[in-house]
Amino acid sequence: MKLRKTGLAIAALVASYAGLNPTVYAFTIDEGIEGQWYESEIQANRGWGFTYIPTQPEEGVLFVTGYVYDASGNPYWVAGNSTVFDGQFAVDIDLLYLEGGAFGPEQGSPVVADANFGTLSVEFNTCNEATFSFSGIEGVPDFEADFSSLKTIVNGNTADNCVYQKAFEGCPAGTTAGTIERSCVLEGTYTSDLTLTNDTTWVLAGGVFIGDKADIGDPVPTDGPVLTIEPGTRIVGSGGTGNALYIQRGSKIIAEGLPHAPIVMTGASYASEGATAGQWGGLVINGAAPLNTCDSGVCEAVGEGDSGAYGGDDPLDDSGVLRYVRVQFAGEKINDEDELNGIAFQGVGAGTVVDYVQVHRNADDGIEFFGGTVSAKHLVLTDIEDDSVDWTQGWQGNLQYVLVDQGSIDENDRGMELDNLEQNNDALPRSGGVMANFTLLGAPGELGINPRRGTAGRFSNFLVVGFDRCLDIDSSATFAVADAGELTFENTVLDCATNIVENDEDTPDPWSVISWFNGQPGNAQADVTLNGAFLPAGSPYLSGHPLDPEVYGEFFDDTDYVGAFRSGESAWIMGWTEFLGY
Numbered sequence: 001m002k003l004r005k006t007g008l009a010i011a012a013l014v015a016s017y018a019g020l021n022p023t024v025y026a027f028t029i030d031e032g033i034e035g036q037w038y039e040s041e042i043q044a045n046r047g048w049g050f051t052y053i054p055t056q057p058e059e060g061v062l063f064v065t066g067y068v069y070d071a072s073g074n075p076y077w078v079a080g081n082s083t084v085f086d087g088q089f090a091v092d093i094d095l096l097y098l099e100g101g102a103f104g105p106e107q108g109s110p111v112v113a114d115a116n117f118g119t120l121s122v123e124f125n126t127c128n129e130a131t132f133s134f135s136g137i138e139g140v141p142d143f144e145a146d147f148s149s150l151k152t153i154v155n156g157n158t159a160d161n162c163v164y165q166k167a168f169e170g171c172p173a174g175t176t177a178g179t180i181e182r183s184c185v186l187e188g189t190y191t192s193d194l195t196l197t198n199d200t201t202w203v204l205a206g207g208v209f210i211g212d213k214a215d216i217g218d219p220v221p222t223d224g225p226v227l228t229i230e231p232g233t234r235i236v237g238s239g240g241t242g243n244a245l246y247i248q249r250g251s252k253i254i255a256e257g258l259p260h261a262p263i264v265m266t267g268a269s270y271a272s273e274g275a276t277a278g279q280w281g282g283l284v285i286n287g288a289a290p291l292n293t294c295d296s297g298v299c300e301a302v303g304e305g306d307s308g309a310y311g312g313d314d315p316l317d318d319s320g321v322l323r324y325v326r327v328q329f330a331g332e333k334i335n336d337e338d339e340l341n342g343i344a345f346q347g348v349g350a351g352t353v354v355d356y357v358q359v360h361r362n363a364d365d366g367i368e369f370f371g372g373t374v375s376a377k378h379l380v381l382t383d384i385e386d387d388s389v390d391w392t393q394g395w396q397g398n399l400q401y402v403l404v405d406q407g408s409i410d411e412n413d414r415g416m417e418l419d420n421l422e423q424n425n426d427a428l429p430r431s432g433g434v435m436a437n438f439t440l441l442g443a444p445g446e447l448g449i450n451p452r453r454g455t456a457g458r459f460s461n462f463l464v465v466g467f468d469r470c471l472d473i474d475s476s477a478t479f480a481v482a483d484a485g486e487l488t489f490e491n492t493v494l495d496c497a498t499n500i501v502e503n504d505e506d507t508p509d510p511w512s513v514i515s516w517f518n519g520q521p522g523n524a525q526a527d528v529t530l531n532g533a534f535l536p537a538g539s540p541y542l543s544g545h546p547l548d549p550e551v552y553g554e555f556f557d558d559t560d561y562v563g564a565f566r567s568g569e570s571a572w573i574m575g576w577t578e579f580l581g582y
Contacts, residue, residue: 027087027088027089027124027164027182027199028086028087028088028164028232028234028261029052029060029062029084029088029089029091029124030052030054030060030086031052031161031260032127032161032162032163032164032260032261033050033052033124033127033130033149033162034050034051034052035049035050035149035150036048036049036149036150037049037050037130037132037147037148037149037150038147038148038150039145039146039147040145040146040147040148047066047067047147047150048064048065048066048067048120048132048147049064049065049066049067050062050063050064051063052084055083056271056272057270057271057272057578057579058085058086058087058270058271058272058578059083059084059085059086059270059271059272060083060084061081061082061083061084062081062082062083062084062091062093063079063080063081064079064080064081064093064095064120064122065077065078065079066078066079066095066120076097076098076099077098078095078096078097078098078117078118079095079096079098080093080094080095080096080120081093082094085270086234086264086270087201087234087264089123089124089182090121090122090123090124091121091122092119092120092121093119093120093121093122094116094118094119095117095118095119095120096112096114096115096117097112097113097114097117098110098111098112098113099111099113116136117136117137118134118135118136118137118138118140119134119135119136120132120133120134121133121134121135124164125167125168126164126165126166126167127149127161127162127163127164127165128148128149128165129146129147129148129149129167130146130147130148130149131144131145131146131147132144132145132146132147161260162261163198163230163231163232163258163261164198164199164232166197166199167199168181168182168199168200169199171184171185171200172184172194172195174190174192174194175187175194178201178203180201182199182200182201183200183201183202183203184200184201184202184203185202185203185205186202186203186204186205186208187204187205187206187208188206188208188209189208189209189211189212189213190208190209190210190211190225190227191211191212191225192225193225193226193227193228194210194225194226194227194228195227195228195229195230196227196228196229196230196233196235197230197233198230198231198232198233198234198261200233201234201236202233202234202235202236203236203238204235204236204237204238204243204244204245204280205238205243206238206240206242206243207242207243207244207246207281208244208245208246209246209248209308210224210225210227210245210246210247210248210251210252210253211224211225211247211248211249211250211251212248213246213248213307213308214248214249214286214308214309214310215302215308215309216300216301216302216309217300217309218249218309220249220250220288220312220314221249221250221251222250223250224248224249224250224251224252225251225252226251226252226253226254226320227247227251227252227253227254227255227320228254228255229253229254229255229256229257229263230263231256231257231258231261231262231263231324232257232258232261232262232263233263233264234263234264234265234266235263235264235265235266236266236267236268236280237265237266237267237268237279237280237281237330238268238280239267239268239279239280241332241334242281242305242306242332243280243281243332244280244281244282244283244284244305244307244330244332244340245265245281245282245283245284246284246286246307246308247283247284247285247286247319247320248286248308249286249287249288249308249309249310249312249347250288251319252318252319252320253285253319253320253321253322254320254321255320255321255322255323255325256321256323256324257323257324257325257356257576258324258576259324259356259575259576260575260576261324262324262325262326262356262576263324263325263326264325264326264328265282265283265325265326265327265328265330266279266280266326266327266328266329267279267280267328267329267330268280268329269329271578271579275328275329275361276329276361277329277330277331277361277362277363277385278329278330278331278332278333278363279329279330280329280330280332281305281330281331281332281340282327282330282331282332282340282341282342282343282344282362283327283330283342283343283344284303284305284307284340284343284344284346285319285320285343285344285345285346285348285352286303286307286308286309286310286319286346286347286348287310287311287312287317287319287345287346287347287348287349287352287372287374288310288311288312288313288314288317288347288349289311289312289314289315289316289317289347289348289349289350289371289372289373289374290311290312290313290315290347290371290372290373290394290429291310291311291347291370291371291372291393291394292371292393292394292420292421292424292427292428292429292430292431293311293371293393293394293421293423293427298311298312298313299311299371300312300347301346301347301370301371301393303344303346303370304334304338304339304340304341304344305332305334305338305339305340307340307344307346310346310347310370310371311346311347311371311372312347314349315349315350315373316349316350316351316373317347317348317349317350317351317352317372317373318349318351318352319348319349319351319352319374320352320353321352321353321354322343322352322353322354322355322357323353323354323355323356323357324356324357324576325356325357325358326357326358326359326360326576326577326578327342327343327357327358327359327360327362328358328359328360328361328362328578328579329360329361329362330342330359330362330363331362331363331364331365331385331386332363332364333363333364339363339364339365339386340364341362341364341365341366341367341368341390342359342360342362342364342365342366342367342381342384343357343359343366343367343368344368344370345367345368345369345370345372345374345395346370346371346372347370347371347372348369348372348373348374349372349373349374350373350374350375350397352374354374354375354376354377354379355376355377355378356377356378356572356576357376357378357379357380358379358380358381358382358576358577358578359380359381359382359384360380360381360382360383360578360579361382361383361384361385361579362384362385362386363385363386364385364386365384365386365387365388365389365390365417366381366384366386366387366388366389366390366404367379367381367388367389367390368387368389368390368391368392369390369391369392369395369397369433370391370392370393370395371392371393371394371395372395372396372397373395373396373397374397375397375398375399375555376397376398376399377399377400377401378401378402378572379399379401379402379403380402380403380405380573380577380580381402381403381404381405382403382405382407382579382580383405383406383407383409383579384404384406385409385413386413386414387413387414387415387416387417388404388406388414388415388416388440389402389404389415389416389417389418390416390417390418390419391418391419391431391433391455392419392420392421392422392431392453393421393431394420394421394427394428394429394430394431395431395432395433396429396430396431396432396433397433397434398433398434398435398555398556399433399434399435399436399438400435400436400437400555400556400557401437401564401572402435402437402438402439402564403438403439403441403533403564403565403573404416404438404439404440404441405441405533405580406441406442406443406446406466406467407443409443413446413447414446414447414448414449414450415440415442415446415447415448415449415464415467416440416448416449416450417450417452418431418433418449418450418451418452418455418457419431419452419453419454419455420432420453420454420455420456420477420478421453421454422453425453425454425475425477425478426454426477427454430454430455430456430481430486431454431455431456431457432455432456432457432458432481432486432487433457433458434457434458434551434552434556435457435458435459435460435462436459436460436461436547436552436556436559437460437461437462437559437561437562437563437564438459438461438462438463438464438563438564439462439463439465439533439563439564439565440462440463440464440465440467441465441466441530441533442464442465442466442467442468442470442496443466443467444466444467444468444497445468446467446468446469447467447468447469447472448464448467448469448470448471448494448496449462449464449470449471449472450471450472450473450474451473451474451478451487452473452474452475452478453474453475453477453478454475454477454478454480454481455478455481455487456481456486456487457486457487457488458486458487458488458551459488459489459490459492460489460490460491460492460522460547460548460551460552461490461491461492461545461547461559461561461562461563462489462491462492462493462562462563463492463493463528463535463541463562463563463564464492464493464494464495464496465495465496465528465530466495466496467496467497468496468497468498469496469497469498469499469500469501470494470495470496470498470499470500471489471494471499471500471501471513471517472500472501472503473487473501473509473513474503476507476510479509479510479511482516488520489517489520489523490520490521490522490523490548491521491522491523491545491547491562492517492522492523492524492562493523493524493525493526493528493541493562494517494523494524494525494526495525495526495527495528499525500513500514500517500525501513502514522545528541531568531582532568532580532581532582533563533564533565533568533571533573533580533582534565534567534568534571534582535561535562535563535565535567537567541561541562541563542561542562542566542567543560543561544560545560545561545562546558546559546560547559547560568582
């Protein structure tokens with residue numbers, strides 16, 4: 001298989017659904033395949049060594065050196081390299097024939113004796129098995145050979161360092177084969193359990209629903225289908241109206257990635273190819289936890305993008321697990337009032353686990369909580385074109401360790417837009433998260449944190465830097481909530497062009513927000529020095545700012561530093577995120 005042919009075939013596959021031109025693949029050639037490979041049918045007296053070096057987001061260079069013996073038994077070697085993308089399983093490498101030089105203390109360097117020695121094409125089936133094809137070598141017929149990784153003999157190449165342990169054998173029931181190897185198409189509604197394996201490129205054709213789409217008043221199923229996604233799996237949106245993955249009430253998503261093998265939900269192209277926001281819809285999860293959208297009884301609502309009914313009376317509702325997951329280049333603005341977010345948590349309950357999740361370059365909000373009680377740790381929101389974190393409709397949960405980096409794009413809006421309910425600012429249950437250890441890095445002209453429309457919230461150990469305005473409280477109902485002690489800031493450091501907005505026109509603020517902020521423990525307005533997203537060693541904000549144990553319970557780790565990270569060396573973003581640059 002030739003890589004260039006694979007790319008064209010995948011482009012044709014997804015283009016058949018949405019007119020797009022992607023280059024996405026089903027295996028990630030990365031550090032997991034590094035090492036020595038030997039020919040399977042003979043002893044390991046000739047083979048190939050691979051080294052992978054990442055160069056850009058989801059892109060790197062694969063270096064290969066072949067250790068070969070000629071017909072007379074004399075050793076020589078060939079070498080080459082090629083650019084590879086995350087998700088790629090086949091690669092063509094043009095080889096150079098090298099002569100001269102010596103190992104050890106002797107002088108001399110090898111020279112290129114033949115810059116067009118031939119081409120090595122490798123198709124990886126698993127982390128330990130690959131097919132090597134050779135062509136264009138003068139005097140040698142083209143041939144193929146099956147090779148195995150030497151790591152299989154030394155200490156085993158387990159899922160600890162590569163998750164691709166099984167070869168692709170075909171698409172499961174309920175899906176259809178794509179037009180290229182190792183691609184399967186998801187389409188329509190799935191009412192039985194489904195597993196997305198990491199040996200396959202999964203293409204979303206239109207809206208894909210896990211469980212029947214619910215209407216208002218429908219009972220919540222107790223045995224809805226479960227979507228299980230293996231570590232290292234890539235899911236590609238084909239674009240078009242409503243092209244998203246929808247998890248319905250009573251159904252679950254079990255997306256358990258790993259630090260070195262995150263689950264990636266992405267669009268039609270890579271960042272280096274000019275990927276933009278809005279290539280597909282995103283991820284929508286509907287749960288049966290409480291909302292505040294009605295005056296009495298059990299409240300329900302219909303999700304944006306006609307994503308189905310959500311909400312109920314179970315605060316402990318369980319919609320599954322998201323762990324080490326990236327959602328990128330998504331978001332769809334159907335109209336000004338109907339938009340798909342990177343991830344929409346709609347009435348999602350506290351039984352759901354959300355940990356180590358990144359949303360990158362979304363066309364609408366990064367993450368939005370529509371009611372519910374779900375909590376989350378280790379969130380990364382980068383280059384979001386609307387609000388990075390948004391809540392409304394009575395969301396009540398916990399958040400710890402959140403990085404918001406608005407980058408330098410012009411389209412973004414607020415770091416955090418926080419509402420109770422637009423139609424009734426005093427609706428109950430009142431929105432109000434309990435939050436700690438946020439780093440918000442802003443862009444000029446934008447607003448960091450905007451509590452409004454009657455929201456509550458308890459903020460501690462926040463670092464807000466680089467926005468035009470750090471903090472702006474709006475709506476008389478929100479000021480009343482602050483008066484009641486349900487909206488608080490502690491151990492929070494602001495460093496923006498304007499740290500705190502005080503409105504004195506149209507609807508003046510009822511009291512001084514600056515005095516209110518400065519009067520709470522540990523808060524500061526100060527010039528902050530950062531190394532990327534990290535406080536430098538010796539910063540006064542790296543210790544001495546403990547969380548209040550009366551407010552921050554068992555969900556929260558006991559920290560005493562401001563911001564999302566104690567140091568860059570120990571940062572929890574390393575390995576599974578992309579697009580950060582630090």
